[in-house]
Amino acid sequence: MKTHTCNPRLRHPRALLACIPLLLLVSSAAFGGDGKVSEGQPAPTFSLPALDGGKPISLESHRGEVVYLDFWASWCPPCVTSLPLLDELRTEFGDRGFRVVAVNVDRDADKARAFLAKRPVGYRSASDPDGALPERFGLSTMPTSYLIDRDGVVRHVHPGFRKSDIDGLRAQIRDLTAAPPAKRAR
């Protein structure tokens, strides 16, 4: 006489099939990036080595200034468009407390240096070859930028970049640089 010691539910393939959606749910939760930084949230602070080998670059040191945090890479075509335009914005609003903080995510930092040697910009770039910071920000595309106000709060998330985006960004930067820090105003 046969004796079964296994769970009787497992005898039915349908019960096993019912597990598949559950497994899919679990795997999608594992793959999904829940830690996305969005508008209205405080920007995670960081300190990263600079691409030029100089002083490390940190977001904290720019508190009280309007920061455009730009994640870029030498292999990303829209970055070729965005870098010179961001440099123009930096020149335009620099005296109103606007700064561009760039984070390069090239695995090989030399490629980023070669890129900047060809297309020099007036702001410094941090280097994050392991992608730890974009992981924390939950980037969904390259490039992605974050416009951060004087209190360190993300005011605008800008995925991708087109030349025509610059006018909208200029207007937002103008508004943000005109506003005093909320914490100080209170």
Place this chain on the structure above:
Amino acid sequence: MRRTTAWICVLACALAFASGCAEVKPWERETLARRDMAWDPDPLASQFRSHIHWSKEGSLPGGEAGGGGCGCN
């Protein structure tokens, strides 16, 4: 019992294959961003080749509407 074991084996295999799936994060797409990795690395050249191909076929390109009406394909 055998069927259950077979199902468990199938599921285990499926899971084992699924574990090979890796998400490529946007900042890790350096290789994928290369021009030669594009589905159509040179749209102009492929359009040119397609034109020659369909001219030789002596018909309108498949999946495309007629041209400007000159009938010259």
